[in-house]
Amino acid sequence: xxxxxxxxxxxxxxxxLFGIFGLFPMVFLLYLAFxxxxxxxxxxxxxxxxxxxxxxxxxxxxxLSNTLQIWVLSTAPTLFxxxxxxxxxxxxxxxxxxxxxxxxxxxxxxxxxxxxxFGSIFSSNFGLLNAVLDWIxxxxxxxxxxxxxxxxxxxxxxxxxxxxxxxxIYLAGLQAIPSEVFDAATVDxxxxxxxxxxxxxxxxxxxxxxxxxxxxxxxxxxxxEAQILVGEEGGPGQxxxxxxxxxxxxxxxxxxxxxxxxxxxxxFLVVLLFSVINWRLVQRGExx
Amino acid sequence: xxxxxVLGFGVVLSLFPFYWMVVMATNSTEEILKxxxxxxxxxxxxxxxxxxFTEIDFFESMLNTVLAATGATVLVLLFDSLAAFTFxxxxxxxxxxxxxxxxxxxxxxxxxxxxxxxxxxxxxxxxGSLKALIIPATVNAFGIFWMRQYIAGAVxxxxxxxxxxxxxxxxxxxxxxxLPVVRPALGFLGIYTFISVWNDYLWPLVVLVxxxxxxxxxxxxxxxxxxDTDYSxxxxxxxxxxxxxLIVFLIGARNxxxxxxxxxxxx
Numbered sequence: 378x379x380x381x382x383x384x385x386x387x388x389x390x391x392x393x394l395f396g397i398f399g400l401f402p403m404v405f406l407l408y409l410a411f412x413x414x415x416x417x418x419x420x421x422x423x424x425x426x427x428x429x430x431x432x433x434x435x436x437x438x439x440x441l442s443n444t445l446q447i448w449v450l451s452t453a454p455t456l457f458x459x460x461x462x463x464x465x466x467x468x469x470x471x472x473x474x475x476x477x478x479x480x481x482x483x484x485x486x487x488x489x490x491x492x493x494x495f496g497s498i499f500s501s502n503f504g505l506l507n508a509v510l511d512w513i514x515x516x517x518x519x520x521x522x523x524x525x526x527x528x529x530x531x532x533x534x535x536x537x538x539x540x541x542x543x544x545x546i547y548l549a550g551l552q553a554i555p556s557e558v559f560d561a562a563t564v565d566x567x568x569x570x571x572x573x574x575x576x577x578x579x580x581x582x583x584x585x586x587x588x589x590x591x592x593x594x595x596x597x598x599x600x601x602e603a604q605i606l607v608g609e610e611g612g613p614g615q616x617x618x619x620x621x622x623x624x625x626x627x628x629x630x631x632x633x634x635x636x637x638x639x640x641x642x643x644x645f646l647v648v649l650l651f652s653v654i655n656w657r658l659v660q661r662g663e664x665x
Numbered sequence: 666x667x668x669x670x671v672l673g674f675g676v677v678l679s680l681f682p683f684y685w686m687v688v689m690a691t692n693s694t695e696e697i698l699k700x701x702x703x704x705x706x707x708x709x710x711x712x713x714x715x716x717x718f719t720e721i722d723f724f725e726s727m728l729n730t731v732l733a734a735t736g737a738t739v740l741v742l743l744f745d746s747l748a749a750f751t752f753x754x755x756x757x758x759x760x761x762x763x764x765x766x767x768x769x770x771x772x773x774x775x776x777x778x779x780x781x782x783x784x785x786x787x788x789x790x791x792x793g794s795l796k797a798l799i800i801p802a803t804v805n806a807f808g809i810f811w812m813r814q815y816i817a818g819a820v821x822x823x824x825x826x827x828x829x830x831x832x833x834x835x836x837x838x839x840x841x842x843x844l845p846v847v848r849p850a851l852g853f854l855g856i857y858t859f860i861s862v863w864n865d866y867l868w869p870l871v872v873l874v875x876x877x878x879x880x881x882x883x884x885x886x887x888x889x890x891x892x893d894t895d896y897s898x899x900x901x902x903x904x905x906x907x908x909x910x911l912i913v914f915l916i917g918a919r920n921x922x923x924x925x926x927x928x929x930x931x932x
Contacts, residue, residue, distance in 0.1 A: 381757040388748045468668065482914070511700075624780070634784075
């Protein structure tokens with residue numbers, strides 16, 4: 378063992394730091410969820426009370442439903458548009474570097490900044506979008522003051538920020554497909570849509586799965602978009618109350634750390650469920 | 666031609682929010698709220714910026730953000746390259762198990778541990794301190810995984826063997842053979858880490874309890890909350906918070922995008 382000491386030392390920072398800042402917090406989260414704690418006084422053991430409250434808490438289920446709705450509303454257009462852009466980019470020869478950077482820039486821009494800008498575009502009273510609608514004679518839309526409007530606005534932000542990122546990844550996947558495949562299909566008279574649906578998408582399955590998994594992990598943790606656009610209470614009808622926003626609100630605004638932790642455990646189970654589903658999808662793809 | 670029309674339309678959508686941000690930051694709030702609103706950049710930027718400076722301690726927040734992002738980036742590059750080099754090029758008992766364990770840690774969603782991690786920070790006395798941003802950010806399984814893939818292909822075993830025969834110990838092999846070869850990978854991981862820490866919001870929002878010691882994102886969120894009717898001023902702050910990062914990104918954009926895409930397709 379001694380002769381491997383340098384190797385073990387070299388990898389030890391990760392495991393040491395993960396133990397302190399990754400593993401221990403997860404165990405402690407579970408411990409905390411069995412207690413009542415306001416963050417200052419004594420922790421009080423309450424058994425399963427927090428969970429009993431959780432399963433009957435309408436706001437918790439609403440936050441789960443909101444999170445999933447926003448996830449679907451944002452992920453489907455993001456991945457579809459990303460694929461279309463990648464497809465067009467792939468057949469375009471000029472300015473590709475410019476296009477790539479222009480499409481990628483939203484994904485590295487601060488979410489807080491982006492959410493503030495989108496807030497001013499979607500604002501129901503003073504927003505640019507409603508000013509334009511008004512100008513062309515259409516009715517104003519209550520973007521940030523109605524339940525559907527809030528979800529659409531948050532989703533629009535996510536679509537805007539991540540479409541280009543996914544397009545770049547799909548483009549790399551497309552470039553890994555030998556060009557003879559495209560040539561053969563074109564010679565056989567396949568249309569561009571047929572090539573996209575019959576050849577490209579099946580061949581890019583692993584890359585698409587990667588983007589679906591990444592979008593799931595990101596989507597289930599939606600927080601900043603909602604907090605900046607509609608605030609800590611989730612806006613009218615709490616339509617913007619996501620799971621992480623609810624966790625944040627309970628723990629850090631209402632000082633109810635025990636219940637916040639219980640929400641965290643609930644969120645963990647949801648993430649676990651989706652990980653298993655994703656994993657099954659990957660497994661099925663690997664079978665011949 | 667039709668292709669470029671489609672792509673061009675996409676670019677307009679992609680870049681429009683940046684343009685709109687600049688329009689708002691360079692006009693007065695009255696100009697934006699009147700009907701029809703101003704749609705071209707105006708000359709009020711300096712006035713708006715000086716209002717930002719009186720509302721929030723912008724330079725303090727900027728300094729904190731730069732310190733946190735730089736500190737985390739340096740540590741991540743050091744720890745991750747060292748660990749990745751070891752996993753990629755050395756055999757030691759438990760290597761596979763430890764690497765699988767490392768990959769498994771990526772499954773844990775980081776937002777989830779905000780509550781317990783806050784408690785850990787309280788125990789350490791790090792609440793409100795930049796250490797709370799830097800040290801946990803160095804736990805980066807993705808970086809080790811990504812570097813390991815790179816090193817496995819880029820660093821040749823013969824080179825390491827030659828170095829060993831010349832009497833190089835483990836650290837000198839890492840420093841003289843490994844590091845020079847992986848420099849491009851360090852560039853990617855460095856920019857990636859810097860951007861992540863710079864943009865992070867929930868964790869600094871939670872842990873930076875001292876209102877005089879915030880990061881840019883938290884200060885910006887606060888500015889937006891307390892002055893949500895003064896669009897121009899908030900946008901001026903937004904422009905200031907976004908531009909330094911865009912510069913960092915644009916310097917390395919070409920390689921960065923290529924590296925990220927390659928990693929996603931391979932992984």
